[in-house]
Amino acid sequence: MSEGITDQRDLPEAAAQSRASVLRSRAESYIALSRHDAAIADLTESIALVPDNARAWRLRGESHRIIDRYDAAIADFGESLKLEPDSSYALGSRGQAYAALGRLEEAMADFEHALTLSPESLWILEAKADALVDLDRLDEALDLHAGIIALNEDLSYSWLARGDLYQRMGLYTEAIADYSSALEADPEYVRAYSRRGEAYRMIDRYEDALQDLNRAVELDPDNDRALGSRGAVLSEMGDNEAALKDLNRAIELDADYVWAYRVRGEIFQELDRHEEAVSDFSRALNLEFGDE
Template structure:
């Protein structure tokens, strides 16, 4: 081959980018990564952000976005490293602190999560998602009254968010405060009448309050909106059993277990119904499954 003529059969080395070009390319890569994240294409986002960071390592947002994608993909150690780098560059980033707190919580490091959330809330005291994440950790720490305070603050900031009423209702239900839970689910449904989760959860609270006909109405509507809601099917099965319709109850519980083969509570309720019907071999099978799921027998 004569000198000066390139052989195009072999790839050429990329030319060195100028500083301005490197910054421009890094910016476009970050922008594309954000769209990948919106599309839940997190591996593609990570690839773009990794190149962007190589080109412009002092851009905190790239580290934070990559950390967020790692977090969503449950690559927790990688997420923590990226959030740490982001916070070196922007120590007062409430978003990075909140996201790192969520990562710590997912890893079971609850005190570390609380420290991140507390710091983040000094910077952004009205951040709803950080308040919600903090409330979840308080529940995991069994600090339920404090969690309730956080949920009440969230609602006070925006009473029109149906999800926030449901979240507090779930906590009331966990605390066995069923009347309060029913009130909160009702407020959620005033904001969003077709909110299947609120209907399902209110139906469950009504069941616990022994208001079976009202519970059945809510659970029927929840299943019209979301036929594959295994929890609503399980709850309706329990309600039907209380109303004397054991065959209908078994049908719902069978469907719930088909949707979630590890639905421990549904096995337990179905076992109790089978026992009442003198179908003891089947009852033994269900109770054995409960012992396996709950205690590893």
């Protein structure tokens, strides 16, 4: 039941419909405020009052998905789809939940069905591309990203997403070009600066990398990934003191940042600070592989 409510089972039908409608509307605001447990409580009562409302099931499924309750999300989207079989939103969101659980073939089936209904839905196309990557169907994913970009070349995220795939494939020049296109679309896109800086680092263009990572940190001083990458670049450039400062801060921001522990451990090793190096390497092994 929702806040302050005890039992509404005996409400007349018209009152039940009215109450359920307000609960659904309030739940949407809770979702916008990222108060997903409150949204789920409202939607649970709304569903108890009016079980045949597809929107309530769909909204509750989305709240479950956002807070990583994927099995509950899949169940709710399934109920929504019984009522509205051609909801591309429910299909796309259920596909995302399947993908998060590694059930990639089921995810692909939902994405394919959703795209027959909404063929230019960018978020579903992006989700399908991610699933193709997870299936190691990289060429298909690249083709899909090209199609996504063609739909709207002014969307910075679409360029960044393909850049990330190029970087995963070790195609750093292509990745840099896409990150640059993302920055043309959005000159203050922190992630694009951070990722392009990392791509520059991978091809030993340290000055370019540092320039991008400095800009990323300037725009977002608490960006742990940009700080970690900048620490690695500074170490490559021989400034271990500044590198350690960045890596220390990155780890403060994210105590589970495996790569930062590994890089900091290598710097400690280079400085003959082996106890600290052992501690960082051990922490990295614990986080990544569960070593004690």
